[in-house]
Amino acid sequence: MTEKLFDTVLVANRGEIAVRVIQTVQRLGIRAVAVYSDADVQARHVRLADEAVRLGPAPARESYLDIDAVVDAARRAGAQAVHPGYGFLSENADFARALEAAGIVFIGPPVASLDAMADKIRAKETVSAHQVPVVPGIADPNLSDEQLVAQADEVGFPLLIKPSAGGGGKGMVAVHAAADLPAALASARRTAASAFGDDTLLLERLITSPRHIEVQVFADAHGTVVHLAERECSLQRRHQKVIEEAPAPLLSAMDDGGGALRARLGQAAVNAARSVGYVGAGTVEFLVSDDRPDEFFFMEMNTRLQVEHPVSEEVVRVRGRRQDFVELQVRVAAGQELGFTQDDVGLEGHALEARVYAEDPANGFLPSTGQVLTWEPPRGEGVRVDAMLFPDTPDEQPAITGFYDPMIAKIIACGVDRTEAMQRLDGALATTVLTGVTANLAWLRDLAALPAVRQGALTTTMIDEMDAWSPPALSAAQLAVVAARLAEVDRSASSERVGAWHAADAWRAVGAPSPALTLEVGGETHSVVPADDPDVAASDLDVRLDARRDPRTAWVRRDGVTWRVHRLSRSELLSAARAAAAARRAPDGAGSPEARTPMPGTVVAVHVATGDRVEAGTHLADVEAMKMEHPVTAAMAGTVTVHVAVGDSASADAVIATIDPDPASD
Template sequence: MFDTVLVANRGEIAVRVIRTLRSLGIRSVAVFSDADADARHVRVADTAVRLGPAPAAESYLSADRILEAAARTGAQAVHPGYGFLAENADFARACAEAGQAFIGPPADAISLMGDKIRAKETVRAAGVPVVPGSSGSGLSDAELADAAREIGVPVLLKPSAGGGGKGMRLVRDLAHLADEIAAARREARASFGDDTLLVERWIDRPRHIEIQVLADGHGNVLHLGERECSLQRRHQKIIEEAPSVLLDADTRASMGEAAVQAARSCGYRGAGTVEFIVPGDTVPIGGTPPEPPVSSYYFMEMNARLQVEHPVTELITGLDLVEWQVRVAAGERLSFGQPDVQLTGHAIEARVCAEDPTRGFLPSGGTVLSLYEPQGDGVRTDSGLSEGTEVGSLYDPMLSKVIAYGPDRATALRKLRSALAETVTLGVPTNAGFLRRLLAHPAVVAGELDTGLVEREVDGLVADAVPAELYAAAALLRQAALAPAEGDGWADPFAAADGWRLGGEPAWTPHHLRVPGHEPVTVRVRRTPDGRTELLLPGMDKPLRGSGGVPPRPGAEQRFTFLLDGVAHTFAALPDGTWLGRDGDAWHVRDHDPVAAALTGAAHAGAESLTAPMPGTVTVVKVAVGDEVTAGQSLLVVEAMKMEHVISAPHAGTVAELDVTPGTTVAMDQVLAVIAPHEEVTE
């Protein structure tokens, strides 16, 4: 067994791997970029080594710097986690050449399964059914377009070297095919350094089922059951569970054996996942009817690494997959066989990401001001967060994973919904509230899942109203803020905002509260003679009565943040005495300059300013000042957290101003360009 292992990753997976290393008595080495100098994974490791500047290319993706750190700290093995270099065959070979054990599959297996085109050909030869699609590697744009036309829309463009949904593009209209191929190549090149694409038939309303496999270096290969991964958004998994309600015992055994054959076909070793797609009954809209299925499932790809969703398999099998990765890499033989693998109970995982559902799920960021992550009683949270953590746009937006386990699916669902409601990540907008509502959707509760469910139901899952409880809480805190400061000296009783008046009932104190996008709400607060607090909200005939006084006096900044059902709401005092809040985000009054905003608007009267929808980097600029553009024309591309966002012209006009170039780093809402309409409208 190894004495020291270097973890070549960051965030929650680095923390999770270090936890197992500690349980095995193995010294852990963390690595970090300048952006992560005070990160949680750095602090929980036994030792840590700086790799370089914040950009991943100069830190977490630098094989030379990682191997140098391993040599300096006396490590005998490297665990790559997932993402970054986890499926990089050259890195696996470099580890071997440096005398480091790579805690993952052989380099040849990574190379083979990392090339989706070769992988499909290999498993097909082993008798595993595959999704119909293009054949051959290195296809040109024209060849990809020809293959798409031959297959018939809808089709799916996929990076041959990629995974995790990065660079995948669904094309339902051949008129958009050229633009989608170009965008898919850009994302693939940025994410994986390889823009080779393939095209596959898109299967509408399918289920995404994956099989966990485990293999040692002594010829033993077995599977650990399946995971249901059909709840996805933009081809990214957001909820995973094990086992799947779809499979019966015979189908589970059949898919498990197919996964084992796929692993054997590439000489696999360690933990890996074989992903299958289970066709639905729907004929593609406007496309070619599918051929009669040759199987009830098709091979999609194999992920030659640990999966994000591995905890659900651990909870129903009782196995620590990271431990077995380490043991296999150290040369040990699996101590159990296929008959020994028993699936007990049910587990469900939710991915908490730094994104704002109210802004179209654009990446968010900020400083974690307050943090609570539930643990125990069937709930597990894998996280890389700490209070004070700065969440930027350089890395993947996933912050943590909340996993619930129960004797049955209904219990696991209830526990996970409750855990998400308790999860607190104030200061950074997340999707926790959205995930909680998704888990309560009738189709999800019934287990009637498919990969398009989230996209179809997304509008109803994003909260569009501020709960009355939050207005009440904001009013109470505002009332407390009006109270005179406590001290040792005399306090003027007439300065107290308790509604007292001579010879009558206490008066109501009105508090006018406003949230962007919503009508102002007035909440009235007063203290009763018996010391209770009453609140009267719009539409209420009788006031709400509290059992005690107003909350303690808040800080001088007059910014109050509340969490309800996994969604953060922040209210902040404006200079005019009104209140401003934002669902899922923190609004800092001192950063808001209404005068400057008004001047900016006046400067571009009659024009349309295009602003950055998220903090990130401008990667593509397709126009110049003076260019004529049409409505909907793609003008710029902003990338953040490995996601592209296309900025399009809101109307036909002329580019009057262009404030960015490729490589420019931009803040959220920063002006990128101004489009003057062809026809000026005056009032």
């Protein structure tokens, strides 16, 4: 079928999913319109689209989450339909209603389906009435925190707090002791209110040794509902998926290849979709106990395309042909039939997807912001890359900000079996080049290389239970090579100026020269003498400099690992000396008197007031960035002075509070 389905489709999203949808829409001969915030003026999806419409300022609530602005953009662009991608407004029933009122097709399920599945409490009640097993718990939207605490013993500990609205793991908190429940409920309510505009919570039994299995479903408006097999998404960190794959290793390891369980899961997913009159693409998520794989429980239904849909696209065959899920969405939204039944669906090969995040795994996975300098995606047989970055324009990459999710790309690898797919994924991660921001590429390789992961013995808790990760260290000889490259930048700059006073080398008017540079790598400083001949000293190092934008930083790659090496300036050395002096004045063993936020964000809670006395470890404030809350704590005991208020924007390394330390005791 090649007929035009709509004249114009507006894509109400950003990043890699907007790029992915725009490419399919244009392939179908449809005019694609992008939307953007002020932070995304130069984004790839904006340049790729046939037209782009500004929504508003950078904050999502003032742009991508502004229903009126998005609907107005669709009207102005003459769009007959809107594809919401995932996240943002993709599961927002009010958005679907607004489009319906404007006479614009929502490429998604009916409003009634969105309403039913958006509320996890209502969703559990609905599907359980249609032979879909659900996790035991408390699901009453009228209960206060105090009432939830009072009834928590009925669920038992450990338990899981879940926001009733939204998804993606945001606001979900595991609680192992009753004493921790009040604070966890308060934090979960803040996150739910901020992310979804609804702070309703429910409590569920925490399943031990859980595996996250989800089933892709599609339904048309003519009564056909099918499932397109399952994905395993058990490799998660803080309820955010990291590596996904299809088909699920848990099922493949069974005596019958998972056929019987696949059929049961698929039928349960189809029942869940039928229970709400579903139309379009959706995903039904289940928890499966690793100890009892024959027992599974409904978690939620995501009423949209999933981030991990590419792994299913790579292995699902309909009458032997690969399917484009976005195309199926568009065709169903235009009123067409799916054109196939469950008997036409089969599987071929294996596929894995690794999510590339701008984050620092060696520093608590804190999101990383900054200007992308280099992006060289992997290539090769069985490798696919969905990214928000430009593949062939190194000088025009966008900046990664703290306003949005830190995921910047997905690397997908497929093969005839899981072993080949894993090998291709490792090779793809090793050859990916990303500089300018810290990313999780090396950590993903180490994760995928773990024996348990190689064997498919996965659970949703295994990453959170892992020891802290750190990359291998650069040797003294390698640091000397990097120092020489950084010194070359100074020499190049000084050659344009005349006179000894402008020299950037070791010359001094008084005293002996001091050729050593102070380099910072992973939070540690090193005094390094530049190598005399860097080309000979370490030919295996790939050193990337950006003398124009960041002349004191080098991005260094070796064996698939990337390090950020920063040459400290005199002012930075002076600040470090002052901080060290302050620490020496504090009691033995105390940290810095300044409590700082590790990254830019918004202050969402302040738990102390100026003049309060605090102990070391006291929870001072919470800063939200990239959809996560980051606690700021006191490093020492003393009297606190607070420098921020709720709602304030904080830059990276901003001082949130200072502690006047207690006098050192004997």
